[in-house]
Amino acid sequence: MIPKKIHYCWIGGNPLPESAKKCIKSWKKYCPDYEIVEWNESNYDFTKIPYMREAFEAKKWGFVPDYARLDIVYTYGGIYMDTDVELVRSFDPLLALDGFAGFQDADQVAFGLGFGAEAGNPVLKTLMDSYDGISFLREDGTPDLTPSPRLNTDTLVKKCGLLPDGTLQRLEGITVFPPEYFCPKSFDDGVVRKTKNTYSIHHFDASWFSDDTKQKLLESWKHKQKRLKKLKRRKLFGGFFRKVFGDERWERIKAKLFNRR
Numbered sequence: 001m002i003p004k005k006i007h008y009c010w011i012g013g014n015p016l017p018e019s020a021k022k023c024i025k026s027w028k029k030y031c032p033d034y035e036i037v038e039w040n041e042s043n044y045d046f047t048k049i050p051y052m053r054e055a056f057e058a059k060k061w062g063f064v065p066d067y068a069r070l071d072i073v074y075t076y077g078g079i080y081m082d083t084d085v086e087l088v089r090s091f092d093p094l095l096a097l098d099g100f101a102g103f104q105d106a107d108q109v110a111f112g113l114g115f116g117a118e119a120g121n122p123v124l125k126t127l128m129d130s131y132d133g134i135s136f137l138r139e140d141g142t143p144d145l146t147p148s149p150r151l152n153t154d155t156l157v158k159k160c161g162l163l164p165d166g167t168l169q170r171l172e173g174i175t176v177f178p179p180e181y182f183c184p185k186s187f188d189d190g191v192v193r194k195t196k197n198t199y200s201i202h203h204f205d206a207s208w209f210s211d212d213t214k215q216k217l218l219e220s221w222k223h224k225q226k227r228l229k230k231l232k233r234r235k236l237f238g239g240f241f242r243k244v245f246g247d248e249r250w251e252r253i254k255a256k257l258f259n260r261r
Contacts (some may be wrong), residue, residue: 002095002116004034005078009065011056012039019203021081030087034079039072054136058143063136066148069111070128077119082112084203085182091116091199099123101173102182104202106166108149109156113182114200122159123173130155 006027010016016024021233027036046064047053048071055063069080079091091114094100099117104110117124140142156162160171169176183202185192192201 002079002091002097002099002118003077004031004095005076006031006034006036007039007046007069007072007076007078007080008036008070008083009072010083011040011046011061011064012059013041016083023081023083023086027081030090031092031154034091037076037078039068044068044072049131051131051134051136052073055143058136060136060143060145063145065112066151067131069126070124073115073117073119074121074124074128074252075119077117079114079116080111081114081200082202083112084204085112086201087114087199088194089199094199095197097175100177101174102177103166103179104149104183105179105187107164108153109162109164109176109182110149110202111152112148113202117174121173123156123171126159127152127155130159170183192247 008022008024009256011021024036027034046056049067052064052067055066065082073080079216080188081087094116097116099115099121101109101111101115102113104113106241111127136144142222153164156176157164160174162169162171162176166178168178177197180193180195182198182200184194184198185201187204190204191204
C-alpha cells in the first residue's frame, strides 16, 4: 500500500511563488489527510551523487530533483509532485498499486507529473541506478540539459519492458498511465484536455528555461490556441450547414463562396 505522503522539493532558498502555493493548496484540498513533506537543503543531501551535485552547484534547480525524487520515494514511500502540478482529485484510488507514473505525451514518461510507490520499489531502484556514471556537465563544462523524461523513459524501455506509445501499461512494480491521467495539458499548445480520468495537471513551469524562452513558449501557445478556436468555429459552422443543405449541396455552395473549382 502506498502511504499517504506527498513529497516535493524546493531548493535554492527563494520563497515559493504564488503559482506553487496555489498548486500545494490543491493538494491539501483533494488529499486533506495526507502528510505533505518539503525536501530542501536542510533535510536532504543534494550532493550524494555526481549528477545531482553538479546540477546543484550549477544552480540548475529544475534538474536537481530528477534523482532526489526517486530516492525520496524509494526510501520513504508515498507520492511525489513537482510544485507546478495542480491536483484535481484524490490519489486514494491509486494507493493499492505497487507504484504508478504517467506519460506526459505519446512516448515519454515524466516522474515530475506525480508518481507514487511503496518504499523499496524495484523500478525506482532501477531508475536510480541509471544515474550511476552520468555527469550533468559535459567535458567542456557546459550543462547537459537532456530532460529527465527522456532519460527515465529510455531506462524503462531497456530495463522494464515499457512500450513508448502512451498507452496504459502494467509493468512489474509499476503501472504507467496515459497522458490524460497526469498530463492533460499539452506542451505543444498549452490546451488542457481534462477527462474523467484526470488526477493532476502539469502546468509546465519549466524552471530551466530562460525568461525569454518562457515568454516565447507562452506566445506560441496563445497563437496556437487562437488557431484551434478558429478551426473549431469553422467545424461547427460547416457542420450546421451540412445538416441544413446536405453534404453535396453544401460542397457546391462552398465552391461558389470561395471560388473553388
